[in-house]
Amino acid sequence: MAVVIRSTRTGKKGERKFRIVVSEKRSRRDGEPIETLGWYEKGPKGAKEINKERYQYWISQGAQASDTILELVS
Secondary structure, eight states: OOEEEEEEEESSTTOOEEEEEEEETTSOTTSOOSEEEEEEEOSSSOOEEEOHHHHHHHHHTTOEEOHHHHHHHO
16 A cells, blocks of 8 residues: 555635645545644645654655655655
8 A cells, every 4th residue: 555645625615725644645635534644724824734743654654745745844
């Protein structure tokens, strides 16, 4: 099972809010995640909250982070 760390869209229509989730690579973008690691908002505020300990755990287990998530974490 290939596991990835990616974002899933949430919120009302037109809002740019996302959750950072761990899911199987072949699952849908908004499908059921294995675990939720945090959230972020695009825009001028750029608010975000990420559980770094759980992120590091999943990376150590072989999960691949998407390009967007790599930019957020660094």
